[in-house]
Amino acid sequence: MQQQIGELAIADEPTQSVAKSTSSTDSPSVTKEGPQAATYVGRQQCAECHRENFEQHAAHGHASTFSEVAETDLPDIFDQQTFDGGESYGTYQYSKDSSGNLTVSLLADESPSNLPLQYVLGSGHNARTILTLNRASDGVTEGIEHRVSCYPNQRLGMTVGHSEKKATRDLEKFGDVTRGELTQRCVYCHTTTGILTEGRIDRLVSNVNCEKCHGPGSEHVRQARELKDPPPYSVGDAAWDVESEIQLCGDCHRLPRSITKQELRDYPNTLARFQPVGMLRSKCYLASNREMKCSTCHDPHQSVHGISQHAHEQKCIQCHDSNDSSHTICPVSAEANCIKCHMPVVPQEQDIELHDHWIRVHED
Known part of the structure; x- marks a missing residue:
């Protein structure tokens, strides 16, 4: 059954407005069109020659800045928990389904509507905050930064910066709502690449990996495999300072x-x-x-x-x-x-x- 809250279609099952991304973590992603397009090859390719940096990076917060909620332990942590969101918000109830998907509803007199919790941002050293995407009625992608985050030792608490906020529309009762470029920046800074398109993320390479700073590595990998003395490859270009x-x-x-x-x-x-x-x-x-x-x-x-x-x-x-x-x-x-x-x-x-x-x- 589907209900409407603001511009967000909320359902017991994922709908197009909150569809999952079409690319998986560390999968190659085309950045330009055409036969000679540069591609993201994934950090596993970098490990072939740069094992020490690869292993150090694996323990870095950058290596775990963006995941799908269902791929983490958050569904187990949140399942059957309630949290008081404060005045003008209400009480949140969290539930995990048989497939491991996590949803949140607002407990109220009327029948609650379920909102899927899609993505988790942050390594967990300080916090893990949840993001849900929505395709608004005008086609612009909105992001809901949820009002409740997970802190160390599996503690649930108010998301940093939310304590003084007030909900002015129904969708904001779940958290802070951004749209367009602001939402894209949020995804940009927690991933290697990812393009918001109609409520989903296309060309997603999760986490801040090698190619976030060094750029798409397909040509570097090709040269390293084919040439005896491949040219140096690092951040930026000759003008780097x-x-x-x-x-x-x-x-x-x-x-x-x-x-x-x-x-x-x-x-x-x-x-x-x-x-x-x-x-x-x-x-x-x-x-x-x-x-x-x-x-x-x-x-x-x-x-x-x-x-x-x-x-x-x-x-x-x-x-x-x-x-x-x-x-x-x-x-x-x-x-x-x-x-x-x-x-x-x-x-x-x-x-x-x-x-x-x-x-x-x-x-x-």
Whole structure:
């Protein structure tokens, strides 16, 4: 039985308006039309020659940023759970069917309608948030970022940023609704590639894999297999520089241009989520003749959670070496506690903790 809530057709079974994607994880995806089209070959192809990077990346949050809900443990975690969404929202009831598909309904006096939970965004280190797609009546794809997320230790909680929101139409009772380009950006930043088309995702290569940064690899793979000395292949092109890297990372991790002027002035704690914004105002960056970049401190293939604090601090000390008078030497501790003092943890909603990337001397 199908019911209508706002512009979303909600049914006990998936309908065209909430259809699954037509491509599977890590499957090749054509990016241009024609016989010489570049293609995404999938990270397994990269592993043939780049085994160490492949294995490091597998433990990185980027490797698990986008999945279909039915392919995860979320149906078991949410099944038969209820959650109070707050005033103007109501109480959510979650149910898993015999095929492992998860749905949510709003408990009310009238018969509840079921909304399928389609995709999960986030690695789970901080949170996993659910996205459902809808083809609106005007043909534009809408995304519903669900009001309830899953946090570590299988804890259900309010999605970060939702506590102050108010539902103004029926569909928003399930979560924050975006449409068009905003929804596409959400998918773009959590996948290697994926194109929203009439309520579904075409040409989907899930997660932020090798080819998200390096580009489609089919020609590189062909050359590596056919040529004795294949040309080098890396991020960007011959004009690649520090600014190019910052733009690449900041495309999803945010740059100052995507932050309001008031936020840039006030620098609220929530800006710790957007690391390039902090780094670009740090004296470390400004005094480096703008040569400091994300990979100065971070190996893009390796998860920061697998690196000790001592190893991170060695990155600081390699510049602020007490034997090198060209850099400022910390008068408090030249060998330890760099991060604790200059990049402290900033508490966020739902017990999430992030390091402030505005590297500076804190007054308190």
